[in-house]
Amino acid sequence: MGDPIPDDSRPDERAALEPVEPASILPPVSSPQIAGPVGPRATSRFASGSLHLRTAGTALVNWWRAVTIEGLCVAVLWLIGLLLLHVPLAPVWALVAGLMTLVPNFGGIIALLGPAFSILVSQPSMYRLCILLGLYAVIVVIDQLLLQPLIMKRVTRVPVWASILAPIVLGIVIPFWGILLAPPLLAIVYAFRRPRPLSRISRQDP
Secondary structure (H helix, E strand, C coil), X not given: CCCCCCCCCCHHHHHHHCCCXXXXXXXXXXXXXXXXXXXXXXXXXXXXXHHHXXXXXXXXXXXXXXXXXXXXXXXXXXXXXXXXXXXXXXXXXXXXXXXXXXXXXXXXXXXXXXXXXXXXXXXXXXXXXXXXXXXXXXXXXXXXXXXHHHHHHHHHCCCHHHHHHHHHHHHHHCCCHHHHHHHHHHHHHHHHHCCCCCCHHHHHCC
């Protein structure tokens, strides 16, 4: 047998003669990336938002509870005084006076109009009318100096000066609605001013 014939072809020429697969020409297709789990920062923001909503909701519930207790006490005081004065429709006017506690600063004056009208229509008497005005003054003093400091300030943490000044200012800025919206807004504002313990997630947030 003779010697093998040497292959004089160079490596680059041999690689050029080899068949090229079609898949090697196409660029690599990147697979779509699937979003990973929510990071700790996003979780912390969600927890902070839920904490703010919970704080506002608790403040509104506390305000509604306090104003309901105050209205019940005021209605009982009006009922006792109107029954002693033999005012017609005394339970109705007492209920109206209790509901008027939702209107700060002006609710007491509105509650006085009904009994005064009943006295003037049924048996006009200046003596009974003066007694009614004295009853109104006593109830206002009890409400402002006893009920609101004990109930409203203890439950909602709103100082008395703020509960008097805010309805007047908001009533000028937003007529009528500002007077009604001032007490719940004050309850929410002072609820956020209250110091709160840090949550576990907020402590882990870098």
